[in-house]
Amino acid sequence: MTAKLTLEDMRADIAEMVYDEPENIDLDDNLMDLGLDSMRVMTLVERWDKKGVELDFTRIAERLTLRGWWELAQDAQGLSR
Numbered sequence: 001m002t003a004k005l006t007l008e009d010m011r012a013d014i015a016e017m018v019y020d021e022p023e024n025i026d027l028d029d030n031l032m033d034l035g036l037d038s039m040r041v042m043t044l045v046e047r048w049d050k051k052g053v054e055l056d057f058t059r060i061a062e063r064l065t066l067r068g069w070w071e072l073a074q075d076a077q078g079l080s081r
Helices: 007-017 038-050 057-062 066-077
Strands: none
Touching: 007 038, 007 066, 038 057, 057 066
């Protein structure tokens, strides 16, 4: 299966929300420390849902790193890790 959402897409979307460059978002950075808040997270979840990747806000909120979010996105897309 081909990913509808890639790790780099996710990184770029997050970077856009925190007004930074994608290369500055590391896999294990705490995304809240970078400036994400619940409203921005909801915006991202809605954006990714429109791409066909349904992520649960509660599960996203439990994982505060790009690595954690990417694992959830892989699961949602049926991709192996």
